[in-house]
Amino acid sequence: MTRKLTVRNEVWPLRETFVISRFAQEQGDVVVVEIEEKGVLGRGECDRAEVYDPELTPVADEIEAIRGRIESGLSRAELQEVLPQGHARCAVDCALWDLEAKQSGTPVYRLAGLDAPLAPATTVFTISLDTPETMGASAKANRARPVLKLKLGRDGDPARVAAVREAAPDARISVDANTGWSEAQFRDFMPKLAKLGVELVEQPFVPGQDAMLAGYDSPIPIAADESCLNRESLPDLVGKYGFVNIKLDKAGGLTEALALAREAKSMGFGIMVGCNIGTSLAMAPGMVVAQLASFVDLDGPLLLSKDRAPGLRYEGSTIYPPDPALWG
Numbered sequence: 001m002t003r004k005l006t007v008r009n010e011v012w013p014l015r016e017t018f019v020i021s022r023f024a025q026e027q028g029d030v031v032v033v034e035i036e037e038k039g040v041l042g043r044g045e046c047d048r049a050e051v052y053d054p055e056l057t058p059v060a061d062e063i064e065a066i067r068g069r070i071e072s073g074l075s076r077a078e079l080q081e082v083l084p085q086g087h088a089r090c091a092v093d094c095a096l097w098d099l100e101a102k103q104s105g106t107p108v109y110r111l112a113g114l115d116a117p118l119a120p121a122t123t124v125f126t127i128s129l130d131t132p133e134t135m136g137a138s139a140k141a142n143r144a145r146p147v148l149k150l151k152l153g154r155d156g157d158p159a160r161v162a163a164v165r166e167a168a169p170d171a172r173i174s175v176d177a178n179t180g181w182s183e184a185q186f187r188d189f190m191p192k193l194a195k196l197g198v199e200l201v202e203q204p205f206v207p208g209q210d211a212m213l214a215g216y217d218s219p220i221p222i223a224a225d226e227s228c229l230n231r232e233s234l235p236d237l238v239g240k241y242g243f244v245n246i247k248l249d250k251a252g253g254l255t256e257a258l259a260l261a262r263e264a265k266s267m268g269f270g271i272m273v274g275c276n277i278g279t280s281l282a283m284a285p286g287m288v289v290a291q292l293a294s295f296v297d298l299d300g301p302l303l304l305s306k307d308r309a310p311g312l313r314y315e316g317s318t319i320y321p322p323d324p325a326l327w328g
Contacts, residue, residue, distance in 0.1 A: 002071065002073050003035055003036060003070065003071045003072075003073065004035070004036040005034070005035055005063075005067050005070050006032075006033070006035075007031065007032070007033055007034075007063050007064060008060075009029065009030070009031055009032075009048060009060055010030050011027050011028070011030075012027060012278075012279055012306075012307075013026070013028075013304070013305045014026060014027055014277070014304060017128070018126075018277060019151065020151045020153065020176070020178045021151070021153025021154060021177065021178040021180030022153075025277060027277075028047075028278055028300070028304060029047070029048040030045050030046065030278050031045065031046050031047075031059045031060050031063070031091050032045050032281065033046075033063060033091040033092050033095045034095065035070065035095045035096065035099050037099060038103075040102050040103050041102070042097070042100070042101075042102060043094075043098050043281060044091040044092060044096075044097075044285070045091055045279060045281040046087040046088070046090040046091035046248075046249050046282065047059075047087055047276035047278060048060075049086065049249070059088045059091070062083065062088035063091065063092060066083065070092065074096075075096075076093060076255055079092055079093055079255075080093075080252070080256065084252070085229060085250070085251060085252035086249070086250070087249045087252075089252035089253050090248050090249050090253040091253075092253070093254060093255050094254055094285045094327070097111065097253075097254050097285065097328065098328055101324070101328050102324065108288060109288065109291075112254070112258055112288050114288070117321070118288065118290075118291060119291065120318050120319060120320050121287060121318070122147065122317050122318055123296045123298045123299045123302075123317050123319050124148065124149035124295070124296065124297045125142050125145045125147070125148055125149065125299050125302060125317055126148075126149045126151065127139060127149065127150050129152060129153065129154065129160075130160075132156070132160045133163065135150065135160050135164055136163030136164055136167040137167070139163070139164040139171070143167060143168035143171060145168075145171060145316060145317045147171065147172045147295075147317065148171045148172070148173050149173075149175070149176060149299075150164055150173065150174070150175045151175075151178065152175050152181075153177040153178045153180020153181060155185070157177075157181075157185075157189055157193075158196070161173065161192075161193055161196045161198060165196045165197065173198050174198065174199055174200035174201070174202070175193065175198055175201055175202065176201075176202035177201065177205075178202075178203060178225075178226075179204070179207070179226055180204075183205075186204045186205070186212075190218065190219055190220060191219060193220060194219035200222075200223055200272070200295060201218075201220050201221070201222050201223070202222075202223045202245060202272075203224065203225040204222065207226050207227040210227065213239075213241065214239050214240050218242075221270065222240070222242055222243070223243035223244065223245050223272055223295075224240070224241040224244050224245065225245040225274065228241075228244040228250075229251065230250070230252065230256050230260055231256070231259060234264060234267060234269075237269070238267065242270055243269060243270040243272050244260070244264045244269050244270075244271065245272040245273075245274045245295075245297070246261055246272065246289055247273075248275075248285055248289070249276055249282075253285075254285040254289070257273075257286075258289060258292075261273075261292045261293070262292070265292065270294055270295070271289075271292050271294060271295075272293055272296070272297065273286050273292075273293040273296055273297065273298065274286075274297040274298075275297060275298050275300045276300065277304075278300045279304065279308040279311065280308055280311035280312040280322070280327075281308060281326065281327055283300055283301060284312060284326055284327035286298045287312075287319065287321055288328075290319075298319055301314065302314060310323060310325050311326060312326065
């Protein structure tokens with residue numbers, strides 16, 4: 001064996017309960033992968049998918065199943081064929097990027113084929129689904145943030161957005177229905193949200209139930225989130241969505257996320273980079289994709305009671321590129 005693999009589950013409490021249309025979270029449940037080779041350590045992190053769907057194989061078990069391959073020197077290219085798209089591959093892939101950057105002394109932006117060092121990015125700040133009054137109070141507390149993202153997906157959503165707009169009149173607003181709307185709600189809500197200045201609507205419908213979007217003249221750009229997993233998703237999104245939300249967990253790591261971003265841009269889609277609840281170790285690779293994105297949602301650590309150290313530097317909603325001590 002040329003390497004040593006460590007896989008562990010970690011729990012990171014949230015500042016407050018995080019609610020979307022389908023579930024509520026009290027903590028971030030993550031898997032951390034460490035790959036050590038000749039005294040150099042590469043790390044990656046992903047969300048524990050089985051926490052939300054108990055029928056799934058635990059992420060750590062998926063990784064352990066290929067321990068021998070990883071410790072024998074599995075490459076990133078080989079990894080794409082060994083593990084399927086998804087969370088487990090993401091954590092291993094990101095650890096291999098980190099390991100390669102540190103072993104070679106090459107900044108990750110160069111490994112990724114970018115023309116310039118990573119630049120700071122402005123992230124959205126997410127407000128959980130709640131009553132209009134509670135969401136408005138949260139918006140007021142965060143009114144200095146330039147972009148607010150609202151979790152929606154239930155009756156009365158325009159009232160929630162109106163309360164936030166009143167509380168934070170200068171903020172840009174995007175919303176995420178998390179598959180929670182019916183077609184009737186969608187048709188009713190969209191003109192109202194446009195009047196309130198909403199700039200982006202994510203995933204109104206369950207994947208595969210979005211045929212009506214092909215003929216819909218939308219007043220607001222629509223982003224595919226749950227409907228966009230990897231490059232294979234793109235053909236079915238044409239004519240329905242203007243943006244794709246790229247999450248490394250979904251895509252299976254930075255390798256596929258970059259390929260997806262580049263192919264999506266070539267097809268005319270706008271790019272959003274998103275995240276699940278996680279620490280700075282999960283957000284750091286997302287900063288690479290953020291260089292290609294016009295919407296950045298990498299606020300996971302801002303929702304935690306505390307982040308890992310060292311972590312990314314957040315000043316308000318500005319995220320600075322990761323220090324190599326963290327990742328890359």
